[in-house]
Amino acid sequence: MEEKKHVVVRIADELGYNAQELFNEVRDACFKGKQVADSRVFAFLAQCEKTGLDPLSGEIAYMEQGGTWRAVIMSDGWARIASRHPDCAGYNTECIWENGKLVGARCTLHRHRWTHPLIHYEYMEFCQRNTPPWKQNPARMIQHKARNQAIRNAFGIGRVCDLDEWENIAENVEPEKKQTEKSREEKVINPSGQFKSDIFLAIEAAQSVSDLDKIYHAVEAEKETVPQDDYHAIAQRWMEKKVMLDNGGSIEHGQI
Template sequence: MAYRLEISPTALKNTLANTVFAGCRSEEEFMALIVVANEYGLNPLLKEMYAFPGKGGGIVPMVSVDGWIRIMNSHPDFDGIEFDYHANDNGNIEAIEAIIYHKGRSHPIKVIEYLDECKRNTDPWKISPRRMLRHRALIQCARVAFGFSGIYADGDEGEVIDMTPQQAEPKSLPSHQSIAEQIDDEVPNFDKETGEIGGDQKPKRDAKTGMTEVDEETARRLDAEQTAEDIDGRTEDDDDAKEESPSDAKLRQIRESIDAAKNIKGLKAVDAEWVNARAAYDDDTAKKVDALIAIKRKELGE
């Protein structure tokens, strides 16, 4: 998303976490909204999408009418929309029907929304009831026509079900741990003042076992070594214990691709791949990879 919006990943995350996604109480909720925004090409900074608290807790992705218009107009099969206004005997609008033309279908999709079912006791509905009803009809028709799912619209608040009946107690967003580090089996200690890994921090002791994190790592390594008689005869369990994490594998592959690049075109392809993966790594790792790319670019004469 940072690459698409032309902003640094760190700046984007901090901005979203303090504005439209401020309601998120965990990294998982935050990332769920990011995935939805990327799936539909929405820009949260333009208020096309925001976090909405679901019943009973949790966060659901709420899309504004501007966001729905964007994803509808971006759909390759969208071929136009019309509105049919239905008035009662007194000439007052009581329903609006949205009609969307789909390139892949012989008949248009029609959805009608009634004012008495949609109207709410809010200022927008009091001031502009017909415009609000038209927005409602547009959104519901777009949802039916193109199968948009996983998102809610302004006015859907009453339909937002309890999204978190089985979720654990939410945790606050981590300040130093990156997504990649959470995927790994172990998370290194961070100096809270400098943000550096390691330092003089003492390893934490587990209250139940009385073992420190270092003790547990040592125990796992010794246990793995005992399963093999020698290096050539190590067992499958030992190999699994030493298997690198997905994030480390991706980082190794990118570094190898940088080193193997034979021309600027090949290096640009690696650079593009790195841009997409960069947000998953801490700033120190990201700076090192950026430096490798810069050095390789000079070697290739750019």
């Protein structure tokens, strides 16, 4: 806890805030009224300190989707990381055109003491999304993708993403969440008595250990959809048949 408090103090000193005032301001401004634990605010501030970004300037945000939180660096934040890094010797980003068609972008980033620059490529085929920014400014967007990834790779920026990446994650999480909820709604509980009756008939017809094993696996596969009382009744009947078969010979291990 002391280390968490120290993070707040260090950032507050750098920005000219009182530590408690900064903590409260970040909670209000960056989490937009969401009820979050103090530990969540501390985690965000730790990312701010790690990247050297100001949590109140719009350079970095902390976003949640489907219970997952991630530090999201905005366009100005990536530029600030590069400009403030002591080893950054500049970068250049340009579009790649083929037969008059925009196909991608590359960013060439130089670091002091490096004999060769880092060159990172991004391609429209893999990055372009059906969103207003990509439709209106595709060249700008693909250049930002190349620049952001070059800065990430050159300076080891981890556990963060850019805004476009986050929006893409959110788009994929939401349909998955809806599909999961739909599947739960569509999962119909076996009508009380019907499944039990069918299994009882199968148990009575079982002539061998192998038959009982098959019944066991069939019941376990449907366990979540079987009413609890029916499940216990099936287990009791299964054990009775097991005992009967035991009296007539050996039986492989198996139990509901």
